[in-house]
Amino acid sequence: MLSILGFLMVISIIVILLKGKMSPIVVLILVPLVAALIAGFGIEEIGEMVKGGIGTVQNNSILFIFSIIFFGLMSDVGVFDGMVSALVKRAGNNVVLITVATGVIATIAHLDGATATTVLVTVPAMYPIYKKMNIRPQVLILILASAMGVMNLLPWGGPVARSAVVLGMDANDLWLRLIPLQVLGVIFTLGLAAILGIIEKKKGAGISIEEATAIEIGQEDDIKGQDLKRPKLLWFNLLLTVAVIGTLVWDVMPAYLVFMIGLCLGLVINFPSLKAQDARIKAHAPAALVIAATMLAAGVMVGIMDGTGMLEAMAGSMLSIVPDFLGRYVHLVFGVIALPLGMMIGTDAYFYGLMPLVLEVGSQFGVEPFNTATTMLVGKNISLLVSPIVPATFLALGLVDLDLKDHMKFSFKWLYGMSILMLIASILIGLVHI
Template sequence: MFVATIGFIMVIAIVALLLKGKMSPIVVLITVPTIAALIMGYSVGEVGGFIKEGVGTTTSNAILFLFSVVFFGVMSDVGVFDIIVNFLVKKAGANVVSITVATAIIAIIAHLDGSTATTVLISIPSMWPIYKRMKIRPHVLLCIVASAMGVMNLLPWGGPTARTATVLGMDATILWHMLIPIQVLGCIVTILLAVVLGILEKRRGAGLVGDAGDCAVAEAAAAQVQQGQELKRPGLLWFNILLTVGLIASLMLNITTSYVLFMLFLSAALIINFPSLKEQDNRIKAHAPTALIISATMLASGAMVGIMNGTNMLDAMANAIISVLPDALGRYIHIIFGVLGMPLGMVVGTDAYFYGIMPLIIEVGTKYGIAGLNTAMAMIIGKNVVLMISPLVPATYLAIGLVDMDLKDHIRFCFKWLFAVTMIMLLGGLLMGIIKL
């Protein structure tokens, strides 16, 4: 009972510190578990051994994230996504449903790089002038972008999938391969959501203005902020598109280790687009802060997982929960937390959710014969889709700021639609046998 008590105190402390935002996740995930292990009587040498074991399970995912963030950052710099966005904006014209569907497709494509801020800055400024001209509510724009972002964040370099893989001790790309059918379903549901919202907006009177399409497109083009034009490579556009498609295809075919692919493709991208040493260094430095922080956090989480496993803390905590949990509920704990993933994800930060709560629920599930992978896949769906309505995510404030909307109005409108997307994806995972009862 002593070990379980220390474990619960540790998890509560980690979640509380991460929610307060007073300390770096890297510091929290290393320091708190280390103190807990020392209190339990383990020596510094033993704790070091636990950390070494844990970090060893997260290294490949940390390297993957490091190189993937830089690669997609460079692709965004050179204008890979610009031509697609501009084409869809023009094709949308004055049709309300076409505009909402174009929004979904733009957001899905924009989030290929896994960056929430980039997705928001590509999707919303390009479509918001059109929405205003066509009298479509900004709530609709943000809801569609939020759904697309949540679904696409299942990519292995998106963050949550890499974090989940870290907790499971497996390669993020392998986990993603299992999640691809659910992600495809999510993309289809997001486009259908855009159709439904477009029809509802049309019934409210949206689009009933003269020559709206042409004016809207012109205004949208003028409204887009032209930043970093010197970095664009229009002459190399098709090379860069083929390079991006080739990388994604190679990842899906599992040709070799995912981080090796990103190393090779990033090198090719830098050599062709930025041949000089100074240019290459500048591009790497521009994207390094985000890549380094997340990768370091993953390594720190490995230290936490190593200590929790080495001290048998998770096992003790799981047994304590099982002693008070009815068997009827225990057998479905992964489904329960799959349903609760969205509301829970809104109030608990990403690191707290994946590194504090998920390992414990996985361990409890294993006591009832539920595979850890099964529990993790159920839990990741809801947390992903909630991404852009969580008050703990900076991109949420960026998005509502761009359209001048209150957070409460954004959440009130989006929650029911995004929860429906979550439930369809969870149900789809069950029906396809990816998540098992």
């Protein structure tokens, strides 16, 4: 009974999220609550389950709120503008350097973990150069997609935070274990950018285009955006950003506290007045609060699945149909299909609906949950900007006037190759065990 009810609950959550007819917050709270009531649990019992589930996600929710606002603030004051401009100028009209610079810019821009921000920083800056140098826009979006997929392994990136919730661990602790793979991912992305640049050059791109060196980043910024820049405080803001990231790696205090302190210093130094500080917080709070609220809602689902025994019952049912010879490789199977699966299933449905089941089944065959989560996480990340159910995909395509089918046809094979390469790398460096 619990197993059937659990599967119906998960299927309902996935279907409703895929249809996009209801907020993930509503779905992740109401559906599990209804399932628990149908299973015969009382209000008081359900309350204790939810309390336990919320307790596993609250730290990551706080981390999300303050990290997104912090990086949004650093973007406002122009921390990344100078780096982007310098990279473009140095690349000049060299096609390979332009594509590699695109990878570097996208990597830096995605430090805040916000897909829309990364798209709006990278594409407007690079697309005019791509047009002047006759480089196909598909190349720009592909490099952007790869960089975003790799940088989403940061602890304030949605997939890592969601995986941490499912694993019941701190997002920063999960990220510290993923750092070697993320470093390799950045190298792979820049390598991919170089290969694409060579291919484009052979196709005739970059012929006598001197205007490329004259393009300045931020020419089209509106007056309001320019008013937020703090060029005289650039070094302070750069050092503050480096200090925040360095403290996270050092792991001497809770990650959310690091961003709390960083945000406070950034606000006080850059915007001394109360009115200006409130304006900056309000500008970035909506995105931060929606994600944090979704994570807390997921805590309700996690608590109910664990507390009712649904997860264990569902895993037992799946276990009975998985061949013994395949069971110990279940994490690798899902690692291989993670990208195409991630393209079709929304982030919340993937991490909060599918992942808990696969983790439980894998653990029954002796596969550590971390192994399974890592293989599923990497492929899903790389699928981010090639998925038709991710709004940022259409934002990026709209900025370069590119059809979704042309983008998917061009990018899928490269991104799938990147996904498999990351999976192999995770095995070779001992992050994932066979």
